[in-house]
Amino acid sequence: MDSTRTAVLALHFQHNVVHPDGLFGPMLAAAVAASEVVPRARAFHDRARDRGVPVVFTRFTMPDEGGAFVANTDFMDLVAANADQFHPDAWGATLADGIGALDTDLVSDNQRLSGLAATELPTVLLERGIDTLLVTGVATNLTVEQTARHATDLGFTVHVVSDCVTAADEDTHRASLANLALACRSILTAAEALAELDG
Numbered sequence: 001m002d003s004t005r006t007a008v009l010a011l012h013f014q015h016n017v018v019h020p021d022g023l024f025g026p027m028l029a030a031a032v033a034a035s036e037v038v039p040r041a042r043a044f045h046d047r048a049r050d051r052g053v054p055v056v057f058t059r060f061t062m063p064d065e066g067g068a069f070v071a072n073t074d075f076m077d078l079v080a081a082n083a084d085q086f087h088p089d090a091w092g093a094t095l096a097d098g099i100g101a102l103d104t105d106l107v108s109d110n111q112r113l114s115g116l117a118a119t120e121l122p123t124v125l126l127e128r129g130i131d132t133l134l135v136t137g138v139a140t141n142l143t144v145e146q147t148a149r150h151a152t153d154l155g156f157t158v159h160v161v162s163d164c165v166t167a168a169d170e171d172t173h174r175a176s177l178a179n180l181a182l183a184c185r186s187i188l189t190a191a192e193a194l195a196e197l198d199g
Contacts, residue, residue: 003197004129041161068119
């Protein structure tokens with residue numbers, strides 16, 4: 001894996017998703033805490049940066065004008081009913097303190113389940129010579145799976161970092177990873193991804 005053509009894509013490590021008081025806290029926060037995905041992903045991100053690999057965070061936000069948001073599922077209806085919690089300046093939209101985002105990291109806001117949909121991020125990555133993505137984030141069966149499939153269809157080579165993603169329960173997490181093993185390049189642990197970067 002060529003580190004000069006690779007980026008970490010860290011999906012929705014924001015308070016509304018990973019914190020008990022976030023909108024989706026009742027569904028996801030216990031699994032996030034039990035899996036220790038936030039500190040594990042933070043450590044992986046740090047080690048990737050040490051190898052010169054950029055880290056790109058996505059946030060699901062609802063700007064005043066709505067951006068590219070479409071309320072076309074029950075999930076999105078819930079977001080629409082709580083749009084104030086996803087305002088770009090709201091606590092729920094901010095990245096969790098524990099994820100260790102740096103000022104040098106790129107942060108991309110989106111209004112779709114895929115972190116790449118209806119944004120300039122795919123173009124930005126390609127213009128920087130990035131064609132390979134190491135995906136981390138929450139939840140495995142939601143934004144992770146949607147984004148990994150989308151990125152693959154856009155022509156990126158996608159590796160999902162299996163111990164840096166999690167879902168509401170282990171069965172759902174494992175089923176999603178099994179789907180992604182067929183839909184993208186590979187499923188790697190953090191250690192395996194770092195070894196690939198070290199070549």
